[in-house]
C-alpha cells in the first residue's frame with residue numbers, strides 16, 4: 172500500500188482529496204488529509220459577514236462533511252515536513268509516511284509583522300476581515316459605529332483575493348448609504364500599489380468606481396507602523412493617514428510549518444513550478460492553492476483550476492510519465508461593487524482582465540469587466556456552488572481550467588509576471 176498525504180483541508184486540499192479518491196485505486200493507495208482545524212470556512216463570505224449580509228452558519232461547516240469516504244482525516248497540527256525521510260512530523264510527535272505529498276496549507280494574516288498593528292486597538296478600532304473572528308468582530312463594531320474616518324488598508328502584496336479590500340470599500344459605501352449615514356463617513360482606500368488593483372486594465376475601471384463613490388485613494392503607501400495613541404498609520408516615507416476605524420489586510424504569510432521545514436521563501440510560500448505545480452523542493456512534493464509562490468492570484472478559483480491540472484499530474488507522476496505543464500495562471504473573480512452589482516474579471520499569466528462574455532463566447536450571460544446585476548447574482552450563487560460542487564471536486568460545466576480565449580477581446584500576449 173502506498174501513501175498519498177495532503178496537508179491542509181481548506182479549499183484546495185479538500186478538492187484534491189475528492190478528486191484523488193475517485194482517480195487512485197483504493198486497493199493500492201492510502202489517502203490521508205491533515206488539518207489543525209475542525210471547521211471549514213467559506214472565506215469569500217468573510218467579506219459579507221461584517222455587513223450582516225451573511226450569517227456565520229452560512230459560511231462555516233465541519234471539515235469532516237467534505238472529506239470523501241475512503242480518505243482518512245487527521246485533525247492535528249503539522250509541525251514540519253521531513254523531505255529526506257518522506258515523512259511529515261505532527262505536533263503530537265507522530266510521523267506520517269508518504270510516497271506523494273501535496274502541500275495545501277494556504278496563507279493567513281500576520282498582524283504582528285507590522286509594528287503596533289496587533290497593539291491595544293486590535294479588534295477594538297483596528298479590524299481585519301480575513302479571518303472568521305475578525306470579520307465577526309467587525310460586524311459587531313459596524314452595528315453601532317457612529318461614523319468618522321474609515322480607512323480600508325492593504326499592508327503588502329501578495330494577499331489572497333487581491334480585490335477583496337476594494338470590494339470592502341464599495342460595500343461599506345452602500346452599507347452606510349442604506350443606513351442613512353454616508354455623510355458621516357469618510358472612506359479612504361490605502362494601498363502599497365500604484366493604483367486600485369494589480370492589473371492596469373482593471374485598475375482603470377475600478378478607479379472610476381472609487382471616484383463615483385467618493386472613496387479617496389492613497390497609493391504607494393508602504394506601512395511602517397500603526398500609531399495607536401494618535402490613531403494614524405505611518406509609512407516609511409513618514410506619510411500619515413488618520414483613522415477612527417481601520418479595516419486592514421495585514422501581511423499574508425504561508426504557514427510557519429513551511430519555514431520549520433526549511434523550504435519556504437521570505438513569506439513562507441513554497442517554491443513551485445508555475446506550470447506543473449510540482450515543488451522545487453523534491454519531485455514527490457506538489458503544492459496547490461495559496462501555499463505556492465507562483466505568480467497567479469491567491470484565490471479559490473485559481474485553486475479550483477489548479478486542482479484539475481494537479482490531479483492529472485499526480486496520476487502521471489505515479490505512472491512515471493512526463494508532467495502536463497499547462498497551468499496558465501487562470502483566475503476569475505467577481506468584484507462586488509455595492510448596490511446589487513458586480514464586475515467579473517478573467518485573466519491568466521499572459522492576459523490582463525479582458526472584456527467579452529463568460530462562460531459562453533458572445534452569449535454570456537456574464538459580462539467581463541462590466542458592472543452588472545447578473546454578475547452580482549453570479550457572486551451570490553457562488554456560495555452554493557462552493558459548498559455543493561467546488562470543494563466536492565465536481566466539474567463545473569462550461570468553465571475550463573485554462574483560460575478560454577474565445578469571445579474575449581484579447582490584447583497581444585505578453586508575460587505579465
Ligand SMILES: Cc1cc2nc3c(=O)[nH]c(=O)nc-3n(C[C@H](O)[C@H](O)[C@H](O)COP(=O)(O)OP(=O)(O)OC[C@H]3O[C@@H](n4cnc5c(N)ncnc54)[C@H](O)[C@@H]3O)c2cc1C
Pocket residue numbers: 178179180181182183184205206207208213214215216217218247248249250275276277278300301302331332335426428459460461462469470471472473474503504505
Ligand atoms: C475575505 C476573503 C474573500 C475572498 N473572496 C474570494 C473570492 O471571491 N473568490 C475566490 O476565488 N477566492 C476568494 N478568496 C480566497 C480563497 O478563500 C482562498 O484563496 C482559498 O481558500 C485558498 O485555498 P487553500 O486551500 O490554498 O487555503 P485555505 O482554504 O486557507 O486552507 C488551508 C488549510 O490549511 C490548514 N493548515 C495550515 N497550516 C496548517 C498546519 N501547520 N497544520 C495543519 N493544518 C494547517 C488550515 O487550517 C486550513 O484549513 C477570499 C479570501 C478572503 C479572506
